[in-house]
Amino acid sequence: MTKKPEDLRSHRWFGVETMRSANHRSRLLQLGYDYPEFRGKPLIGIINTWSDLMHCHGHFRERAQDVKRGVWQAGGVPIELPAMALPEVFQKPSTMLYRNFLSMETEELARSLPIDGLVLMGGCDKTGPGLLMGAVSMGLPTIYIPAGPMLRGNWRGKKLGSGSDVWKYYAELRAGNISQQDWNDMEAGLSRSAGTCMTAGTASTMALAAEAMGLTLPGAASIPAVDSAHPRMASGAGSRIVGMVWEDLTIAKLLDQRSLDNAVAATMAFGGSTNAIPHLIAIARRAGIEMDLERFDRISARVPLIANLRPNGDTHLMEDFFYAGGSRAFLATLAPHLALDAVTVNGTMGEQIQGAEIFDTDVIRPLDNPLQPEGGVAVLRGSLAPEGAVIKHSAASPEKLVHTGPAVVFEDYDDMDARLDDPDLDVTADSVLVLRGGGPIGAPGFPEWGMLPIPKKLLKEGVRDMVRVSDARMSGTSYGTCVLHVAPEAALGGPLALVRDGDLISLDVPNRRIDLLVDEAELATRRAAWQPRKPIQERGWTGLYQRTVRQADTGCDLDFLEHGAPTPEPEIH
Structure with missing residues (x-):
């Protein structure tokens, strides 16, 4: 043991002989704990994002009990702390609006209460990033439990x-x-059990990224939510966090440039969600680690896509991925592209994946037979996106990756919804659909509007993909030739705000370009006439968010939450 009982953070609440500590101890007695159960033992905060509307986390009430069992068995004291659930689909206008809120709640729960270590229970798209961002800012020993994918539909x-x-x-x-x-x-027949989306969407992408960062037990990212291995993993995580507290294995000792690069490499080789980019940038910036769009593109260029899962492949889902060997086999296959000396909650990355095997090489492809020779996401720049944009080209139509066409512009989602299926809309299969007003500030909350629907009259002609450009995100389960996260967003007067119907837009994914083919003098005239919209809300969380949120290329964190001097520990009064 590195630590002694008197070194525990909770010792300041319960271990000293003062009136205040006596009062703290009496309240634990009031809750039914006895002195031998909590004296000199680590208090483990289990941050649980369960709710009656959190469809992905329907099993988390039970899993919290599994975690507690592991904590008790290892000699710790489990303390369950409910936190804001972020149910994708149900929460409007976007769960991304509340990711940073959950990060603040996570940080402040841990900071203000007598907690020595954290178990984070997340999974549905924004819960994992929000929990991890808050945990990074707090700095305690931390382990993450992914919800796991649901059964295939x-x-x-x-x-x-x-x-x-x-x-x-x-x-x-x-x-x-x-x-x-x-x-x-x-x-x-689509959603048959508790658990997250069973495609290679944002939830599974971020679970895999967390494992590649070293923040989960080996193999945790791919276990289906209702498989019996899942409660065993949860109990094991509860047991392991107690050891991490005694070892003083804080999250700061796990996260460095190597572990973040491992997460990016895993995301790209997985063909993972474009949403991982702002999430991983935000986590890295909380930890003071360099991470920008160029780093994603460089890593993607050297890492092959080896997970044959929808929406990149045609057939396989996360349940198949698990049976094929799961996240350990995937990371073991990717080993030549990983820093194997990176520290994890359970040894080094090399030790975590040692001995893992692939049981289906069509699901997890060997490096010499990838789904495509580079990672699933490309970063674009150009006159339309001077600060960057992204495209999941592994799920796009190959013939659309180099394309020039006239813009059909929608001012916002309501405008698109009202006019998209109008038979008189001036649109062809060669048009470029443009949606603005979907960015962090403009929507607000950076919603998943980026996979614009194909106009009905083109669907009837057999068209199933078009080039689409927006400052919004799209679901990790989405597909098509969609250019996303255009920065600066239209609400800030970025070039996207200046596009007009008929303007030619050029997409060139091989050369990483997205350009508006309008001369600078005309753009200057348009820019001078441009007027920003009034913010949707001045007060409350949404008002604070719109005033302080960063752009997509820098992680969409709030400016006052990014890396800086840690908040002082609370005084015990």
Whole structure:
């Protein structure tokens, strides 16, 4: 043991002989704890993002008990701390609006209470990043428990994947190729258990990134939510965090440039969600580690895409990934591109993946037979996105990756919704659909509007993909030739705000370019006439968010939450 009982943070609350400590101890007695249960033992905060509306975390009430079992067995004291759930789909206008809120809640729960170590229970897209950002800022020993993917969907003998098949079959419904009853039957077979999206969406991407950063037990990222291995993993995490407290293995000792680069490499080789980019940048900046868009692009260029999962592949889902060897086998395959000496919660990265095997080489491809020779995401720059944009080209149409076409511009989501299916809309398959007003400030909250629907009249002609450009995000389960996260966003007067119908936009993914082909003199005239919209809300959280949020290329954190001097520990009064 590195630490002694008197070195525990909770000792200041319970271990000293003062009136205040006596009062603290009496309140634990009031809760039913006895002196031998808490004297000189680490108090472990279990931050649980369960709620009745958190569909992905429906099993977290039970998992919290599994974590507690592990903590008790290892000689710690488990303290469950409910935190804000961020249920994707239900929460409006966007869960991304509240990611930073959850990070603040996580940090302040740990800072203000007698907690020696943290177990973070997250999974649904923004919960993991929010929990990790707050934990990084607090700096305690920390371990992460991913919710795990749900079971694969089923409809008429076909595997269904969250999100990906929703977009696919909704397009067919709008085109008139399936009936409303077909759609209803598909809908009923889509989500069959607790757990996160079972495609290679944001939840599984961020779980894998957390494991690659060394913040989970080995293999934790890929265990299905309802598999019996999941409660065993949760109990093991509860046990391990107690050891980490005694070892003083803080999150700052786990996160460095090597571990963040491992996370980026894993994300790119997974064909993971574009949402991972602002999340990982935000986590890195909280830790004071260099991370920018160029680093993502450099790593993506050298790392092959080896996970054959929707929406990049046609067939396989996360349940198949687990049976194929899971996250340990995936990371072991990727080993030549990882820093194996990076420290994890359970030894080094090399030790975590030692002996892992692939059992299905079509799901987890060997390095010499990848799905594509580079990672799944490319970073673009150019006159339309001087501060950067991203595209998940692994899920795009190859013939659209070099394309020039006239813009069809929508001012915001409501404008798009009102006009997209108008038979008189001046749009062809060669047009570039442009949506503005979807950025961190403009929406507000950076919603997943970036996979703009194909106009109905084009769907009926057989069109299933177009070049689409926005300052919004898109779901990690989405697909298509979608340029996202354009920065600066339109709400700040970025070039996206100046695009007009008919302007030519040039996309050149191989050369990492996205350009507005309008001469500078004309753009200067438009820029002089541009007027910002009034913020949607001046007060409350949304007002604070709009005044202080950073842009997509720097992680969308609030400016006062980024890395700096740590907040002083609370006085015990």
